[in-house]
Amino acid sequence: TQLLEQSPQFLSIQEGENLTVYCNSSSVFSSLQWYRQEPGEGPVLLVTVVTGGEVKKLKRLTFQFGDARKDSSLHITAAQPGDTGLYLCAGAGQAGTALIFGKGTTLSVSS
Amino acid sequence: DTEVTQTPKHLVMGMTNKKSLKCEQHMGHRAMYWYKQKAKKPPELMFVYSYEKLSINESVPSRFSPECPNSSLLNLHLHALQPEDSALYLCASSRGTGVMNTEAFFGQGTRLTVV
Numbered sequence A: 001t002q003l004l005e006q007s008p009q010f011l012s013i014q015e016g017e018n019l020t021v022y023c024n025s026s027s028v029f030s031s032l033q034w035y036r037q038e039p040g041e042g043p044v045l046l047v048t049v050v051t052g053g054e055v056k057k058l059k060r061l062t063f064q065f066g067d068a069r070k071d072s073s074l075h076i077t078a079a080q081p082g083d084t085g086l087y088l089c090a091g092a093g094q095a096g097t098a099l100i101f102g103k104g105t106t107l108s109v110s111s
Numbered sequence B: 001d002t003e004v005t006q007t008p009k010h011l012v013m014g015m016t017n018k019k020s021l022k023c024e025q026h027m028g029h030r031a032m033y034w035y036k037q038k039a040k041k042p043p044e045l046m047f048v049y050s051y052e053k054l055s056i057n058e059s060v061p062s063r064f065s066p067e068c069p070n071s072s073l074l075n076l077h078l079h080a081l082q083p084e085d086s087a088l089y090l091c092a093s094s095r096g097t098g099v100m101n102t103e104a105f106f107g108q109g110t111r112l113t114v115v
Helices: none
Strands: A005-007 A010-014 A019-024 A032-037 A044-049 A055-058 A061-065 A071-076 A085-092 A099-101 A105-110 B004-007 B010-013 B018-025 B031-037 B044-050 B053-057 B064-070 B073-079 B087-094 B110-114
Touching (some): A044 A055, B044 B073
Antiparallel strands (some): A055 A061, B031 B087, B087 B110
16 A cells, blocks of 8 residues: 655744655655645645656745655745645555545644 | 636535535546545545546445536535535546546535534
């Protein structure tokens, strides 16, 4: 069974701080995705990483895919209150089944 | 158009009611999904439709009945639900179900309350 472990589960920081969220598995994934979800809304796709060692940047967000394609990280620089939300990593299940989600990281950024 | 539209946004229903949730996408995606999400938890997969055929049913109770009338529409029929079925129900679509086609676009969800 493919599982994705996310850490930390909860994170409460002040505006301007940096943070990193981790997504780990014992299984190899062909790709991993990161989503952000705000309360009462559906998840919104932030990025997909496909190649081992790949680094992608989206403004203040930096995403990295591990060399062995078993883990990924999301780093936010100078967090802002608008970054508040539930961050989910997800990977395609075996045989092209639907997405498997990690348990999520709830981020709260206060001003 | 990169939207997945779900209606209604909120629904309150009694345990003896029958209701339906609706989902629509016009991105030409051939895979559509229903997920259930409880507060502060990740989405849990319920059903997958691929090319309008049900391909995955994650052992969902029969009081939930999915339907895919065409490639753009997905319904979830609800009957005799229990209070523990109260949750955010999310519809999503993707280009396909192959491992490289699972980038999912989600609707805003239907907040369902069973009383």
